[in-house]
Amino acid sequence: EAQVTQNPRYLITVTGKKLTVTCSQNMNHEYMSWYRQDPGLGLRQIYYSMNVEVTDKGDVPEGYKVSRKEKRNFPLILESPSPNQTSLYFCASSLSGQGPSGANVLTFGAGSRLTVL
């Protein structure tokens, strides 16, 4: 089944304890991206990657890191989590970051609920 898989789905952690949220897709998609969802704000882009070894900041990158060493994986790293990073996180991928109609339709993962105490 074509899908984007995120882990963990739920996590409660404490301030300052490094954590990684993994994201993997099995569709050979070039483009991958992370969003966070907060009440009253919708979803906002954190980081994105056009292809292997190519990453760039989205609208709210502060406090996050990413890497794209393999095409299928795009982990989100919180080096020193803080309570304002408590949120619902989504990973998404598409065939291409630009180009013809359909190539940029995003497939979303199931979401990861993160709580930082």
Added chain:
Amino acid sequence: AQTVTQSQPEMSVQEAETVTLSCTYDTSENNYYLFWYKQPPSRQMILVIRQEAYKQQNATENRFSVNFQKAAKSFSLKISDSQLGDTAMYFCAFMAPWVGANSKLTFGKGITLSVRP
């Protein structure tokens, strides 16, 4: 920068009735895509419908249709024959993938739709 506005935080509709969800957006781009996503209590992001700005014909998907008014920058979603399973949060979103080669979705704040039995 693009903005998406969903001014109604909540709506309610009787089962089998028709409901329209409003969305306006602001952009200086001429070519772009507009989307409606559904987020049920499971939190999964589900694509409902997509409209390409260069197509004048309004998109339809079964019971879901849009009223796309490019000059007015309006993109409303009509749900016909509402079903209990339509109860969810609905997000309007904008994408201009040729801007910075980033398939970033800019989301509205969302509207919570409740379908009453």
